[in-house]
Amino acid sequence: MGTVLAVSATLPLASCGSDSPTKPTPQPPVVAPPTPPPATPNTPPVISGLTAQGTRKKEPANLADANEEIVLAATVSDAETATDKLTFEWSSPVGTFSGTGPTVRWRAPATVPAPIVATLQLRIVDGDQRVDRTVAVQVHDHAREVGDMATLFLREFSDSTIPAATVMRNFLPGCYGTAEETREVQDNRAKFRITKWSVGDPTVTVDFDGVCRYENRSGDACSTNPVRWESILTASGGHDAVAGVDQVAAVYRQDRWWLCDSKFDGKPVSGTALYRSLTGGSRQPD
Numbered sequence: 001m002g003t004v005l006a007v008s009a010t011l012p013l014a015s016c017g018s019d020s021p022t023k024p025t026p027q028p029p030v031v032a033p034p035t036p037p038p039a040t041p042n043t044p045p046v047i048s049g050l051t052a053q054g055t056r057k058k059e060p061a062n063l064a065d066a067n068e069e070i071v072l073a074a075t076v077s078d079a080e081t082a083t084d085k086l087t088f089e090w091s092s093p094v095g096t097f098s099g100t101g102p103t104v105r106w107r108a109p110a111t112v113p114a115p116i117v118a119t120l121q122l123r124i125v126d127g128d129q130r131v132d133r134t135v136a137v138q139v140h141d142h143a144r145e146v147g148d149m150a151t152l153f154l155r156e157f158s159d160s161t162i163p164a165a166t167v168m169r170n171f172l173p174g175c176y177g178t179a180e181e182t183r184e185v186q187d188n189r190a191k192f193r194i195t196k197w198s199v200g201d202p203t204v205t206v207d208f209d210g211v212c213r214y215e216n217r218s219g220d221a222c223s224t225n226p227v228r229w230e231s232i233l234t235a236s237g238g239h240d241a242v243a244g245v246d247q248v249a250a251v252y253r254q255d256r257w258w259l260c261d262s263k264f265d266g267k268p269v270s271g272t273a274l275y276r277s278l279t280g281g282s283r284q285p286d
Helices: 142-156 178-191 273-278
Strands: 046-051 063-065 067-079 086-091 096-098 104-109 114-124 130-138 192-199 205-212 216-234 239-253 256-270
Touching: 046 114, 046 130, 067 114, 067 130, 067 192, 086 104, 142 192, 142 205, 142 216, 142 256, 178 192, 178 256, 178 273, 192 273, 205 239, 216 256, 216 273, 239 273, 256 273
Parallel strands: 063 130
Antiparallel strands: 046 067, 067 104, 086 114, 096 104, 114 130, 192 216, 205 216, 216 239, 239 256
């Protein structure tokens, strides 16, 4: 039996390509995205002024006549938003608005049985921000109030039993004609007793810082009433009578109307004493 030889042979390993090992492809460095700038805060709008002004010459601010249209103007700024991009919301429980934006018109109620204060509100909206501001407007019926007040004065003057202080209660203390008229009413009470009288309906004109026609008496409004008075002189028992019109000047002060002056423009019907008393003794009868 023959001998079997075991031969161990080491075989070389074949390789493909380059003898160098494969290198990984370089990757670009990772760059973090830039940090966004902080968001600009949306600050609320600023209303630095809100005015209410009528259109009559020299009419006081924050005042409206019945059915009068006045101008409302807001001064507004906003750090991030143009004014024309803001939303303007005007409101009031009374009256009506016309127009849009920072300047609009507001019409007062057509009838005002008694003076009222109308609160007019402006709200400005800018996204999630809003700001409010109000202005108070005094609303009167100028002609009616002045006419009623002048007529009441003349009717109470015609009743000789009513004290002078009551008759003069709607005259403004310190106004140019108040002291003179008080003396004339007191003089009438001391010297005369009015026995018969008539006071007609008033005719009223409103002209702020204007002039009442008769004797150029200053006033914001003028009321003229046709009047006639008959009286007895308490000292002698004589009878006097006068007829004409009485002009009452009124002024608007302290958010209300006041009387300021009264001038009788007429003639004696009989006697002259009453006429001289009503005119302060300054004029001769025609």
